[in-house]
Amino acid sequence: MSVFLRGGGFLVRERGLEDFIVDELVKRGWRYIDSMSLGREGLDKPLIYSVLRRKIREFNPGVGEEDVSEAVSLLEGRGFGASGAREVLEYLKFGVPVKLGGSRVSARLKLIDYSDLGRNEFVVSRQVIHRGVREIRNDIVLYVNGIPLVSIEVKNPTEPGVSWRDAFLQIKRYEHSVPELYKYVQIGVAIGARAKYFPIIPWADPGKVPIYEWREEGLDSIGSVIEMLRPHRFLDILRFYTYFRMEEGRESKVIARYMQYRAANKIVDRVLKRLRGEDNIDRGLIWHWQGSGKTLTMIFAAMKLYWLLENPMIFFVVDRIELQNQLYYENLTKLDLGPEVKPKLIDSIDRLRQVLSYNDYRGEPGVFVVTVQKFQPSEFEELEKFLKAIAMSRPGTVMDRMDIILLVDEAHRTQYGVLAEQMMRLLRKANYFAFTGTPVPRRNPLKNTFAKFSPPGELYLDKYFILDSIRDKYTVKIAYQPGPFDYSLNKELLEEFLESEFDELPEEVRRRVERHVGKELDIRKFKVFLENPERIDRIAKYIAEHFRENVDGKFKAMVVASSRRACVLYKRALDKYLPPEYSEVVMTFQSNENDTLIEEYKSELTSRYHVMNPRDAVQKIIENFRTEDNPRILIVTDMLLTGFDAPILQTMYLDKPLKGHRLLQAIARVNRPYRGVKEYGLVIDFVGIFRELEKAFAMYEREDLKGAVFDVEEVLREFKETLQHLLQLIGPKPVVESDEELFRYVRIKAEELARNRSLEKEFTGKYRVLRRLYELISAKLSRDDIEQYKWFSNIYVFYVKNFVGSTPEEELAERYYKKTIEAISHSLQVLEKEAEFSPIKIDREFFEEFIQNKNIGLEDKASALIMGIHKFKLYAHNDPIYVSVADKIEDLMRKWRRRLKNSLELYEEAKRLWEKIYALKEEQTKLRFGRREYLVYRTLVDAGFKEKHALEVTNKLIEKLKDKISLHGWSKNPKLVRDVERITALTILREARIAGFTIDQARKLIDLLVKRLEKSDIEQ
Template identity: 70%
Template sequence: MISVVREVGLENYIIDGLVKRGWKYIDSSSLSRIGPDKPLLYNVLRRKIKEFNPIASDEDVAEAVSLLEGRSYGPRGAREVLEYLKFGVPVKLRETRTSARLKLIDYVNPGRNEFIVSSQVTHTGRGTIRNDILLYVNGIPLVSIEVKNPTDPGVSWRDAFLQVKRYEEAVPELYKYVQVGVAVEAVARYFPIVPWTRPEEVVIYEWKEEGLDSIDSTIELFRPERLLDFLRFYTYFRMEEGRETKVLARYMQYRAANKIVERVLARLRGVEDKDRGLVWHWQGSGKTLTMIFAAMKLYWLLENPTIFFVVDRIELQNQLYYENLTKLDLGPEVRPKLVDKIERLQRVLSYNDYRGEPGIFVVTVQKFLPSEFEELEKMLRAVSRVNPHSIRNRMDVVVLVDEAHRTQYGVLAEQMMRLLRKANYFAFTGTPVPRRNPLKNTFAKFSPPDELYLDKYFILDSIQDGYTVRIAYQPGPFDYKLDRQLLDEFLESEFDELPVEVRRIVERRVGRELDVRKFKVFLENEERIDRVARYIARHFKENVDGKFKAMVVAASRKACVLYKRALDRYLPSEYSEVVMTFQSQEREEVIEEYRRELMERFRVTDPRDAVHRIIEKFRTEDNPRILVVTDMLLTGFDAPILQTMYLDKPLKGHRLLQAIARVNRPYKGVKEYGLIIDFVGIFDELERAFNMYESEDLKGAVFDVDAILEEFRKRLKRLIDIVGPRPKVSEERELISRIKIIAGNLARDKEKEREFLENYRVLRKLYELIAPKLERGETTEYKWVAEIYTYYVKNLIGSSPEEELADRYYRKTIEAVGKALRIVEKEAEFSPISIDRSFFEKFIESREVSVEEKASTLLLGLTRFALYSRNDPVYVSLSDKIEKILEAWKRKLKTSLELYEEAKSIWREIYGLREEQRKLGFDRREYGVYLTLKSYGFSERRALEVTRRLMSAVKDLIDVPGWSSNPALVSEVKRRVAFTILRESKRVGIPVDRAKKLINAILEGVRSVEPS
């Protein structure tokens, strides 16, 4: 990206990049809009609908526009708008009296669409906004881009994001059409437009293109044909935990899914003969959605394809079907089907004279049992000799295989490939390909001879992108672990976990049999389990509870029950639950007793129903807080709140990688790492546990806590380099004075400010893990940077969702630095805006305080005023002056003396206005109206009279809680304001056009200001 130093320069850079890629720039004053309250470009939209749908009459076109425009603001309306954008608007044609969908966008021929970019576009609704950049396709605004000055300290892309969230509320009529928001500063981020979702719950992404930086990569995302592809195939509504949200593809999902689609299409066109590929994306990076994106694009591009999702476990089948496919709005009449019986699979394959049933199907690989398909396979072979369209001959069959590395894909996958011999096969794995090829490396079945991966997304990539967090491990107490002989025996075996009974045949075949009884004696020992449970309970209460949740991985189902009993002795019983499979009649008495108890407690006749409720409660409710498992949930389970795993089961290889990856999902921006506490000792032999993989492939998979400690020390040293060591002062005032100077220096150095904030925010997360390992001097240094950060945030940045969570998630910081932080927080709030004028005058007359410190104090106070009082009418009336002096201060354009004199003058104006407000007896809303009237030319006496009359006329409406979000009340308030203002403006000679602007200004002020 070129070097840009101001917001307007960055805005122009983005527009130029879009124009070079095929967008047409039109100045906002030249857009064919009816008015600022109407977001659509009607002339363009009507013309394009007519062009794309020649069978439609002008009345049909008008009806389509009316239906689009008539969608509501909420989730339902937004869902319908996206459906219309993808599939057209359903209308009944006047001439033929038949139903049809009128296309809004031509996806097949992208060049036929009209791509318009405009800037500084004003819209009105509940308030007035001005969009930095809007992208229109055929007259419909689809992308909203907000830009912040990359040289302005204290400002980041997040401010642009929050501005879009405010715009969503201010003008919902615009944002029911917009699908993608973009926030740009020194970097760019994109996110779904979901006005009903709180800012902290919105998923935010960064687009990446090889060789390009963040901003240029994002511009590339909006290349016209790519935007259409992204909108049509990579944007979906989803029901998530009972609420509507919108899913956008991440860059690696888009890349991998498109590679799959391109390979299938190239083969069907005869361009290449490759019919398979392997995708390795690290656990937690969105592999399931990648499969769905690829499947849905193929579903719409191919004519009646047959697409199979193949998994190897019932729980994964249910997760894929019930928690993903059925929760996504895939399109009109798209109904994926669950193949729950072998007979159902046989019917799918034999459908329509063995051509096969078109559609999307989810099936477990176990249903491809060779013994069940002997007759069908014979019939398929016979039919395929004479019918080129039999399912055995069809090339538009696509098989998407999840977790293809596991043993059961051997024989069963071969059977599947015999039945579907010309299908396209794409396998997905969350772990890398082993370098050795023992019994179970079945990757070769899914990769062409000259290609290992079709696409890969490494562990470190995922961590750096923020889609997963790091996994740290630390040993449990040494005397709890497996003895050396047992650990060696397990690590040298061919198995990646303790084998269960059904694997005995395989054991004998490889000529090595583990003595499982020796492991059971140790890992199911009740005395040991009790000691481990006591340790877990203490660690959980001190480090996890109230912030995150945890999982105990036990060695067997019996051990699960024993752990539950033991945990109940040290924690409230509702804290923990067991999640495992049950037999109809258990042989182990302890398991049978627990099964009956579980069914009685949940009032169910099938323990599976209880287990499903437990899993849902873990995700959505306070309790349970700890899940005890042995096999279930170690693959495919996604719960971002899960942060700590207490591992008491021997695992290695891909099973170990999959298990520990349960804790690697980010959570609310406060989770820097997932933690594994190892009671078995497997992490003491990490190299042997993962010896089947190339070291390069596992880079970043797990970190020793000591490595986290080393990172903490490096980051802390860098922060001390930036702010300097803590001064040796005896008085609190001297310390605060030093902090103010440091804060002022940071505010005027963009790069140092960014480095300081980013490093500290990571540092405080790491501190929660390694605090006990720090030396006294390091703790003192950490307290120092925490004090500076607190003061800086309170004065120059303001609150954010992450800061509001600090007391809960950074408890160790609060405990260690508590008293000092309270002093700093108090000082941050102790600024001229919170004290009386007499104190202010004494402060500026003081000879004990230097001009530099006076200037710094007054300017920091103005910064705080701007942060916390933006809707205060006093601030609004002086905002230009305040922003101008703060800009001069941050950019070092004036001397300390000049800044001091100007800041002093502004503060005196602030106090003068405050005094006037007090004398008039106005609350903030009333005073805002009064100042607005004066700014439009009303005399003081006339402004006073009109303010009182106007506020009396609307008081009953604006005192209703939430009135500004109620369209009917807003409309009535506007009517009453307009009635008074138009009459009064005529009396004082204000033109009608200017009077209308005054009406909007008053309405916006009343909406945005609290009365007191």
Template identity: 35%
Template structure:
């Protein structure tokens, strides 16, 4: 431990003592508990039981239970005590021994110990600080020096806590979470016995009044409360156990709801509604569970009844899966109310009913349910998801009329407040209380639970696909008049009505779903989707105007991409009147499942878990409640309004830490940006309630490309000035001479060396690197926006500076990293930023006889990843796939040091030469490229050379027609067979080669059609 770390930990101990913890010296353990404290406290908390039955009958059973329990059972023991059995007369009497007193927190002991040793399988670990409640280890704290230069210092502490969980699984059955600190920040992370050490990702920062304050959570009363109700385990879809810790906004919202419930049930206050306004992606589903669980436990003696209400079957499935994944035996079975008759039975027996029910609002049919039968019971809690929808008509009125004394808590990320649809009026008490709790866009983005959204309008040359302002206004006006009817008309679910509404929007529907227009939109999407998705590191969604448009989008996309590239998720009618939709429905039924709901679920699962589909086409489904972190880009080709617009675009705001997702991207091909601003302005109701901050959040949350370009420009100007002022580094000189002056690279290395030495010690250097990183992320987040290219030269220089900086830092901190190939950051920089001459310059610099060994490692690894990134993007071509496999083998040989520098370089140069040859072929006319690749493949694979002129005419025809037909495939296959039959290749090998060549040709033909169309 360094002196700096000791000082930081001393401060932590001072804060712990301030909030109520006492220091305890290192002592002997019984298992992992402090036996001396533990024995004393449980005797004190269970005095009557110990006096009646004696210590000898109780303690052995307690220690035995603790030793055999897993982490779920341990948490249960902490909350509810351990039930043991003691023989009395001729019977075994159950006796519950309390480990922690939750009703009287002050009766517990709260100790912290510095560097307490814990041993498991002869391996000793010593957390810097361990917190014990009644001698039971509950929290561990690791401190790290704030001047670690390579990364955020607290991340090293989190990594150490992750190692501890594997090294001593017995301890982490008891420890509920770990905290790392550099003296400034205190991230906390769930802990449990782990089989593998993984990168810490699910850490959070506790806040109080919008300021980080972990010691608020660690205050004994708060920690007792948190352990009691705000930690739970789930089983994910793979069956793996995970621990969930409530986030601070969930904790405070749940406490406010319980305060409302407590006052209502004690008749201290008659308010029984509440609105929880939390932005999309902030964890509303688990918040609903936390509140329901708290309510059921606190009022268990009064038969509490909880309804979770949703308005869509797809949301019912999601909510049910989420609730059933929670390991909470005392909650009882989660019951889904499938039929109206079941609901009527619950209403009939409401006084005796208890537990958690999931029900759709559609079950509350006024014609089906006897309205005269009302429930007087007060201990009924309705938790209503998406409270801005379906809560304004007869169904909601029926629900409230029957349960006239129940409590109603609404959850939404996008409240509505129009004349007849006002979420605030239905769930809150305006004007004095517009909501019970709010956690809005800026809060969520600041905490990293959701990402910023970047907005881009389709390029000017595609202006013909945009709706006029008047057409958009007509559709929105109809939405305001009758939202449900308008949506059904647009989706094509109502096709035979002759209403004024239909006439008003029919022209716009025809325009938006027209095949010629959709082809134009797809042309634009094809031109930018690679950049927008970062070469499909992420995925995309197309929002079409209606179901017919979805099918057209799919049909046209299939002309340019493999069928598995995209899929449609939408609803179907029993008797589809449109022939194309009917045919598509049959196709989906054959491919997936006749039940379209199951088919859609299968497609969603594939989108999230598998490589394909890369694009989902939707119109209404998945615009709410669909969480897919890999989804980054939404191509918005439908008029959406108000809350529907905000909900839809929030589909792309989920973080994806594994791939360093930095933003969501909205690409508008309709022309909705002005109405996005109007959507924001409808929240002026809250402006009168001194909530100016929320209005500001709404305005700041959705930045179009112009705003991000402005930020980019300002950042670059600021960086240029700081580099010149502080380090005498001239960005303009570097730009002008980068490709011509050999002194540029040494100049950069010299200046960056100074910055790296000061990083972590000087605020200017630290802040400079942070703003460079942010600037690179902004540039990357702009996707295919052509205006960003104005800054390409600046970004290229900043990329080199940032790359060189991390080389220096990594070299100072861990020299051994130079023995391995550079990883994702070099890959990203060279794939996205450094191009052309710069790559060639690095290649020319490779000369082991001239350079020092560390420099050789840097150049070799950089050169390797340049080639690797080119090949990886072309794996559909078997020639590139072979190169890729050779690169991977070469990488393995290099890392394991089975080959030296010269051998690595020789092989790398050969591969580089081959790749360059392939790339020259790619520049040929499409038909010629196909024949050339086929020739190369035949020569490499079979060692034969064949004249492919007989195929050229047919290939020219395909590219002229711009479509590959089945008859083309048959003719090409026949020509290949004719050519190969002249060779001496054995029959079976010849058939295999025919298939391989045909696959190659088909892939290159598809690619050629995509490039030339």
């Protein structure tokens, strides 16, 4: 159901949508106050001091006025940067640290009452003006106890080319315009036809800010985000689901996705109900697909329980050292979890024993990371017996505590073994929650995650699987294609592996497998085949060719080899066909390698990276893969097949027998979205496992695997279906005799898009999908399919160039859509040559020739002039001439789109506007002004300055500013921006008074000048 529906029609105006949002927020507990009645002490003061002071007194009985003033002063005094914002968030969660009465006694004064939410004051206001570097007007602001915490911007959902992204970028500009406001604001909401939310990170570029869409059953995204902002839920998100985090060496901020919030709260609710005696369920299974962020879900649940319970013990349980280090070093230690919160790594069995024996066997409170392997029965049998012996006489030991929570990662692997049994016997009253992206299937009764962690009658506590994740665009689809048939395992070996009990053949258990399995699975035969140097060399040559043609320059790749020896062989082979720096091996090394080939490579690796321990080199390689150009291909066998997250990874070359959950885990490495240009992750199968797909996933229910993996032939079908949809929408390529005739049809179709918002939205959305698919399967397309694709590509390119301009995705087109660019290169040249239909040149001779051309009809002339002028707006919007005619261009485009005038009227108006643009260009040339000088001059003249006076003021102002604005990038330096504003204000206030301006008019002119100067710096 759409929340837009009201009285049988859609809300179409920006202000109407704004009204609706405010009304819905009021229904959910926010109190509306007009912006002029908020009680702020000035436009440069974001806080409502009277409310804030009153609430501090109310929440902190007994504090003096000096203490209240100190708390407000400390809050207000935080800086604009990351450290200041981090302190503000800490104060919002835990209170402001104040020395009471000036004494040495320190206490945290609460700003928000989280224990009794009704005592807080929730206010929504709209059209709120703030003044900083420049003046802004926020559409909607949400205040809690006088502190602005949410900024909402709304854009007209029916306006062509406008979306939630414009609202998002507006908030990003506002962060810079009024940093004093945005050091308090925690969440931004951008609304167009859809609604998105994101953490406020003023120092981060727009592309570095995580943007999410909330989802509630039965509601669209706007209704869902309104539900997210219910007062009690918003404070829950603020307190427990918003954190600072270090990412790539810089401070960032995380906020929960809706499925993370939902799952974590289910865990917390289950634990609290059990502790209150409301039920006795002590476990649950969280089934979230790889890439959905389940590590953060675990952390969100853990930290909420940590703060709600009194001295709990919380364990993150993993089954691999690699995952332990990822969880601890790459996640927990990089999150600012709160004052004095220090998660601890249990790095030995002795340390685990100390934690459990602490405080007379009551256990050490805190948050811990431990591997399940440390629960060795031989090490803990005595402790278990001792605890059982004293349980009757002295309850409250770790064996009987119910406030112990274990969050078990990837529970399908070892958690059904003897180690997990020991853990569960020792902590028999604890709460166990398993997290998995690929659960052990219900068909295997011996290894059933559901039976181990799900209470009777419940399969899962929360589920977010493959199709959910693809729908929400948190992951992309995975396609597979077979490698050359003669490289694959023969049918006999493949059947032998598929019918065995093993999901893979880890190197470290090979000897044990050979000794105990014997006839069931002859490992030696696999080894001889998969480690054959000649075979590996042939595959490496294939990989190199495929990588160069399809991956390099856009994405990165991973080779999954069958063993550590095979990894080294692949590295040697790939170095023959690609530059050596392109590929690196990521695997574990033994202190004394038995294999000479591996030992030699280890020595080479440590020498090349100037380290003693190969583990340090491996960590550097992983880091470089994510952040540097090289390496471009990782060669692995076991490491990184779980838990490794690198969105740039798009192609996996699979040469290792895997099945079941291990296969799902491995291929999921390529399913992360990347810059909006990755439609599929691709797996090329050299083993042949995907030829027997049903057997490889035989243990799963078919329903559970929907959307897990697609044959490339299915991708081809998707392309053809999308192509067919566009054929019905736009029509096929016409039969023409010349490029010029084709161009005319292209222009007509592009104009149809420009005049029809719903058609434009449907066409551009479908075409972008088609374009991403084309890059993947162009070699499999028929000639006719390619011709139709080129037809749609020409329409799309023409439309974007003439009616949209530069967008983030189109800026990436040349790099990521090389095959499309190649396919339509001739057409692009024709488009460029047909200058009469895009007169962007401000040239009198060209214009006169165009006007006199009798071969062009009146309607075509009108459209061509209008498109040319609009193109001037798109590509010369930073030109000082544009600022003088922007409104006229918009008005002309509106009349053309809505057909408000006939062709003759539009033609005459377009001619007059073109003459105006030309006259302004002539004026700039005559004055001998550069871009910035003319920008200032035209702004002053358009505001009402006499031309002579404007000339004097322009020269005076530019002379004063030249040292500040001459350096490109000055607008990103807060000090330089403040200097520019100060100098502009001092100069213009005096001159505007002479010109007869009021103070208010002068201030608006100052804001406009600074804004335009800043924009000219950003876009030069």
